[in-house]
Amino acid sequence: MAGFWREYRENWVAVIALAVVSLVVAAALAAPLITPQDPYDLANLNLMDARRPPGFVGSGGYAHWLGTDAQGRDLYSAILYGLRISLQMGIAAGAVALAIGAALGILAANAGGKIEPAIMRVVDLQLSFPAILLALVLVAVLGQGRVPLIIALVTAQYAYFARTAYGAATAERQKDYVEAARATPLPGRRVVLRHLLPNCLPPLIVVGTVQVANAIALEATLSFLGLGLPPTEPSLGMLIANGFQYMMSGRTWISVYPGIALIILIVAINVVGDQLRDQFNPRLRR
């Protein structure tokens, strides 16, 4: 672990990215403590404060450093609360997709027979179909809300995990330690869970990191298209969408600041994921 961290530190871009991710997560967690306003409490919103430029001092008596949106929400508060939702959705969807995908992939690798091609055929078919369309249709069919959104994101993403887990598990299965574990009187289930699964984890963690970023981007896209969460609890994507109509008239901050927050988060997660991939990949080891 210490060696892993030493290697990670060599890439200063990745270190900064990790710091940014931690900072954003901490800020999102502490949002109620460090924001002047609860943007989801309608009693706090004053239409007199709507669409004010950054730096405006509103009826609350404090300055809106990033301006306000069309409902009079303080954008700085709305962005931090929006980050909370985006992160929740991304992490929840990523974790469920990881669990389902890993289970399917490892099952396929171990089951053999007819189960293996059946699972992998479905997975491959889904990989060739764009995730965004799948998510779009599911959200349209299931309706709006957190659970339908997570179901849509998981359905759009589990196939990547299944592919990765399948690849890792088939490679690991042929190694001697699995053979040795099988030679002991341990039940097959235990060999898979205690010996095979832990060794399949590194690639899954890499895919998981990138997929959390993808889930956040996908959620933002769906919200932008008006198919995400209800407008009373705007995520980053919806904040951007709400500001879009005011952009032509020069009130750019409503869309631009939430967008910048979104980009910083996604790019930082991707950089961390890239570094993890390089470190876990034995081919790139010196």
Place this chain on the structure above:
Amino acid sequence: MLGYIIQRLIQAAFVMLAMSALVFVGVYAIGNPIDVLISPDATQDIREAAIRHYGLDLPLWQQYLAFLGRLLQGDLGRSFVLNIPVLELVLSRLPATLELALAAVLMGAFIGVPLGIYAGYRPESPASKAIMAASVLGFSVPTFWVGLILILTFAVNLDWLPAGDRGPTVEVFGVGWSFLTREGLAFLALPALNLSLFKLAMMVRLSRAGTREVMLSDTVKFARAAGLSEFTILRRHVLRLISIPLVTVFGLEFGSTLAFAVVTETIFSWPGVGKLIIDSITSLDRPVMVGYLVLVAFLFVTINLVVDLSYALLDPRLRRGRRA
């Protein structure tokens, strides 16, 4: 070769069948379509008459068979909202999307491949590193955000290009096209660029990886020994060798470009099928949703098929291997 084609055709038919079943279950079986079809304050009699008229009282598998039968005749139903046949509706919107997607894919290929080859040819140069860094951005930044920034920069601030809509089209064979006039091209430029960024990043990465590999091969050593210029080597040998995976991705990406056009079309109010599906989702127009999905699935299966077959044509080993 013929056996291979037949085998792939049968596979494609099976995939189509599975997709149609999934789409049917997804859109018709979840929720009660009758609630969308007639107004909620209709009497019980009207309700039952409508259920019988649309065959919704039959068991699900019979409904599916009926749906499949209509599908094979090219009948995708009528739009609830606009009351015109879905096929007609989708086909009238398709040229706009095809034009946009084609422009995007071509842009991705013609800008991305040369940049990628350069980055693979001189991997250590600062320009190559900049290209690679930009490609990471192209991958991770969501399409809709790039679209907003493009509008903000080129339409609002600089006022060089229109911010949305399709603008004037020229009728050729009864279909309107944008790329034939200068003004139409101006309307096409921003959406196409927006849609192409993801492909561009992908083309850069693929052609860089391919070029790096090919540059180390004996082919290049022999070509250099034969006295060919570096440019000729890149164009005649490297480009040709990396073309096979590129064609695959090019084809597969064309399909996902059509899908991602949903986002771009919404931002730029481009009147294509992507905007149609968003509108149909918000107005719960189920036949249009089903029709669009079946057509997209069909397109995907066709593209996969064409890519596989052209793969066989491009790679003689595959062709001979099948025959043997």
